[in-house]
Amino acid sequence: MAIPESFERDRAELAEGIRQLRAVSGMSGVSVARRLGWSQAKVSKVETGKVVASSEDVRALLDLYQPPIEVRERLEERAEALNDRYATLRMLRKRGLHRVQEDIGRNARSTSVIRSFQPSLVPGLLQTPEYARAVFGQPLTMEATDVARAVRARLDRQTLLFDPEREFHFVVTEAALRWRMGDAATMRAQLDRLANLSTLENVRLGVLPWSVFVPQVPKNGFTVLxxxxxxxxxxxxxxxxxxxxxxxxxxxxxxxxADAAIYGDEARAFLAELTREHA
Known part of the structure; x- marks a missing residue:
């Protein structure tokens, strides 16, 4: 999935606004870097939009350039909005993935209808503890994660599934259900949990088999709140x-x-067949 057009536009406008302020100040990129203790390459990347400047970095630049208050407020707001929408894995790890899970839970609690499509993984709201531990224990993408706290935070938000005032619609591909996360027992328990949760009145679980033609390649997972x-x-x-x-x-x-997926008894029969494969 490409980066949204609005994000690219806002990033470019922030970068250009910062570049124009430096031009008005008469300072060179080298001079700015020296005053802030940055590399010249960092100044260049911020001004060209190759990186999303952090809110702290934008404030440091604005302190240096001293623009009119309305310009300062506009650029600070844009930087904060961009950083809210774009978080790198390094930033998330530094903060703690358990806190990220807690934030996701708070956001979900203010949501009435959640739609989630996952092509390669069981959605977090539907994961068993063992499956979640396997997810958070991945050596490359989850290195240095406090696995126990991340799992606990993820499981805490699953209580939302039992709130009849909320609606959930999940669509998962056959690939997501076949991808091994943990041992055979972990996969059996996960598939059984999916079948059980699919019986809740406020939960729709659709399974997208490989045999079904869908005129769109599922490039990534996403959740609509x-x-x-x-x-x-x-x-x-x-x-x-x-x-x-x-x-x-x-x-x-x-x-x-969702229109191409199977539901209800047909989906549960499909899950039962996959479960037998892990016997």
Whole structure:
């Protein structure tokens, strides 16, 4: 999935605003770097938008350039919004992935309808403790994670599933169900949990078999919270998308996958067959 157009636009506008302030100040990039204790390459990357400047870095630049208050407020707000929407894995690890899970839980608690599509992994709200431990224990993407705390935070938000005032619609691919996370016992328990949760009145679980033709390649997983936000994760980043056009696009994609999926007894029979394969 490409980076949303609105994100690229805001990043470019922030970078150009910072570049223009330096030009007005008469300082060179080398001079700015020396005054802030940065490398000249960092100044260049910020001004060209190759990196998203942190809120702290933007404030340091604004302190140096001393722009009018309305310009300062506009650039500070843009930097904060961009950093809220684009979090690198390094940033998430530094903060603690258990805290990230707690934030996700708080966001979910303010949501009435959650739609989640996952092509390679069981959705977090549906994971067993053993499966979640396998996810958070991955050596490359989850290195230095406090696994126990991350798992506990993820499981804590699963109580939302039993709130009849909320609606959940999950679509998972056959690939997500076959991908081994843990041993055979872990996979059997996970598949059994999916079958059980699919019987809840407020939970719809769709399974997308390999045998079904879908006219769209499932490039990544995503979760739509009501119709206000889309959460997208990659190996190294987490993005929150709030652009209405991008949200509508994800809702259309979700519905396309949902229409091709199987549900109810048919889905549970499919899960039972997969469970037998792990005997």
């Amino acid at each position: 009501d119709e206000r936000e889309v959460s997208v994760e990659s190996f190294t980043t987490h993005r929150s998308i709030s652009e209405p056009r991008d949200i509508r696009f994800h809702l259309e994609i979700f519905q396309l996958f």
